[in-house]
Amino acid sequence: MAKKLRTLPRIPGATNPSGTARSATIAIYSVKGGVGKTTLAANLAWYSSSISGHRTLLWDLDAAGGSGFLLGVDPRESRQAEDVFTRERNPRKLIRKSPFDQLDLLPADESIRALDARLASIGKRKRLSKLTANLSGEYERVLLDCPPVMNEISAQVVRAADAIIVPLPPSPLSARAFELVVREVAENSKSHPPILPVLSMLDMRRKLHREAREANPDWPAIPYASLIEQCAVRQKPVGAFAPRSPAAGHFAALWQAIETKLEERRG
Numbered sequence: 101m102a103k104k105l106r107t108l109p110r111i112p113g114a115t116n117p118s119g120t121a122r123s124a125t126i127a128i129y130s131v132k133g134g135v136g137k138t139t140l141a142a143n144l145a146w147y148s149s150s151i152s153g154h155r156t157l158l159w160d161l162d163a164a165g166g167s168g169f170l171l172g173v174d175p176r177e178s179r180q181a182e183d184v185f186t187r188e189r190n191p192r193k194l195i196r197k198s199p200f201d202q203l204d205l206l207p208a209d210e211s212i213r214a215l216d217a218r219l220a221s222i223g224k225r226k227r228l229s230k231l232t233a234n235l236s237g238e239y240e241r242v243l244l245d246c247p248p249v250m251n252e253i254s255a256q257v258v259r260a261a262d263a264i265i266v267p268l269p270p271s272p273l274s275a276r277a278f279e280l281v282v283r284e285v286a287e288n289s290k291s292h293p294p295i296l297p298v299l300s301m302l303d304m305r306r307k308l309h310r311e312a313r314e315a316n317p318d319w320p321a322i323p324y325a326s327l328i329e330q331c332a333v334r335q336k337p338v339g340a341f342a343p344r345s346p347a348a349g350h351f352a353a354l355w356q357a358i359e360t361k362l363e364e365r366r367g
């Protein structure tokens with residue numbers, strides 16, 4: 101596998117004068133469920149670490165724990181994820197190595213089911229921003245796999261993020277979800293991080309999908325593909341088992357677009 105990866109082009113990232121990447125937090129978020137957030141987060145985290153060469157942390161903020169599953173990290177009987185937010189527990193104590201070089205996971209567990217209410221009650225509105233800033237010395241990219249909610253967790257995500265990736269399967273409901281995300285960002289972040297809509301699960305055999313593509317020709321797109329579904333069976337990102345597939349190419353192009361957005365933002 102390593103041999104194949106070396107033949108892939110290296111994607112340059114935003115770098116500082118010493119040649120190391122400046123850190124960035126990237127949220128994969130929508131208020132809508134089942135739109136491909138976790139699949140995108142795990143695949144993009146792999147591109148960040150394997151192809152851009154960034155030290156990368158995938159932080160699972162959804163109690164369902166899908167990100168760890170997609171990276172093949174076995175769950176542990178632990179209920180400490182919430183303590184990172186509410187008891188100032190050091191997140192480094194929970195971070196796990198993934199099977200992939202430079203890619204670590206901060207797993208979710210059942211304790212964060214009620215995180216929204218707990219965060220709201222303790223009133224620490226910038227807790228997640230502080231935590232991600234604190235990890236920036238060790239990780240050049242932190243990717244947040246978000247739950248499909250609109251509450252204190254998503255408000256904190258918006259404040260912590262340098263870019264927000266919003267997967268949208270072509271449907272009127274997804275378009276509405278996108279409008280809600282745009283509004284939420286405007287309400288919760290003074291810095292207005294760039295929002296990058298991504299047409300996800302795009303199936304050009306379907307009329308609605310073709311129309312959505314035509315209406316948004318500049319948006320990155322991820323096709324509906326059985327290889328992408330296979331990530332959950334193989335517990336690996338597509339790039340790790342089918343690096344030359346069209347699906348892998350789409351994730352690579354999306355990752356490049358995200359790095360470009362980050363560079364533009366930094367001017």
Ligand SMILES: Nc1ncnc2c1ncn2[C@@H]1O[C@H](COP(=O)(O)OP(=O)(O)OP(=O)(O)O)[C@@H](O)[C@H]1O
Binds near residue numbers: 133138246302328332
């Ligand atoms: N491009 C794709 N092609 C085919 N299947 C996909 C694609 N993207 C995601 N899927 C499948 O769709 C389902 C939902 O994906 P995923 O879990 O990534 O969505 P999610 O937005 O994280 O969901 P939730 O809101 O429940 O966290 C999964 O079974 C996944 O394998």
Ligand SMILES: [Mg+2]
Binds near residue numbers: 137162166
């Ligand atoms: Mg998910």
